[in-house]
Amino acid sequence: MPTVRALVLDDVPAYLAHMIRADADSGVGAPRFHPYEADETLELATALPREQRRWQTPLDAPGWRRAWGCFSEAGVLVGHAYLAGGGLRSERHRASLGMALEPGHRRQGGGRALLQAAVDWARDRPELAWIDLGVFSENAPAQALYARFGFVVTGRVADRFRVDGHRIDDIQMALAVG
Numbered sequence: 001m002p003t004v005r006a007l008v009l010d011d012v013p014a015y016l017a018h019m020i021r022a023d024a025d026s027g028v029g030a031p032r033f034h035p036y037e038a039d040e041t042l043e044l045a046t047a048l049p050r051e052q053r054r055w056q057t058p059l060d061a062p063g064w065r066r067a068w069g070c071f072s073e074a075g076v077l078v079g080h081a082y083l084a085g086g087g088l089r090s091e092r093h094r095a096s097l098g099m100a101l102e103p104g105h106r107r108q109g110g111g112r113a114l115l116q117a118a119v120d121w122a123r124d125r126p127e128l129a130w131i132d133l134g135v136f137s138e139n140a141p142a143q144a145l146y147a148r149f150g151f152v153v154t155g156r157v158a159d160r161f162r163v164d165g166h167r168i169d170d171i172q173m174a175l176a177v178g
Contacts (some may be wrong), residue, residue: 002079002110004117005009007067008119011077012051015067016044020075022100059127062087063133070101070110078105081114083122083131093178095122097133111145119149122177129178136161137169 007015054065062085070079079101086094097118101110122128133151135142151173160170 002105002108002113004068004110004113005071006117006121007055007069007080009055011046011067011069012055014077015069015080016047016051018069018080018102019047021102022079022102057085059085059125061085062089062092062093066121068114068121070105070114072105078102079110079114081118085120092127093129095128095131097131107141111142115145115149119177126178129176131136131175131177133173134160134170135173137171138144143159143171143173146173146175149175 051065054063055067057064064085065082067080067082070147072078079099081097081099083097084095084096085092086096097115099111099114099118101114119131122131131151132154133146134157135146137156152175153171154174155172157170157172161168
């Protein structure tokens with residue numbers, strides 16, 4: 001079983017390095033899972049202070065983020081899940097979920113463990129009532145994982161993204177946690 005723990009501020013550089021590795025695999029021998037073109041790479045110079053700010057933002061303020069990491073036996077961050085607060089005070093009762101595992105570390109229980117950590121954390125926060133997510137229609141394994149946790153489909157946005165010439169529908173799902 002992979003090791004999963006809450007990420008702390010000192011983990012931000014490893015988190016961003018992992019994001020670059022994970023994003024490089026989207027649509028390569030696996031379903032697409034992020035809405036960026038192949039030539040849109042993460043800019044570390046702007047991402048580092050942005051993530052540090054988000055991770056330090058209190059839950060009662062717009063734009064917060066909390067993350068969990070999945071670590072290999074060698075101690076390398078190979079997967080993540082995050083919950084993020086929206087930009088409006090009126091949506092403080094909802095959090096958005098995002099997650100990814102790097103190739104070679106999927107289907108080994110890391111996704112389940114990450115999702116469980118995020119859901120458990122959200123359930124312990126009385127200010128949160130919902131977790132929302134979007135999952136690409138072609139990503140059946142992720143949809144199945146979310147459904148096993150009780151997420152229900154709340155909508156579908158046809159042609160939501162166009163990535164590298166592909167049209168992608170986005171499935172909206174939600175889980176009541178409060």
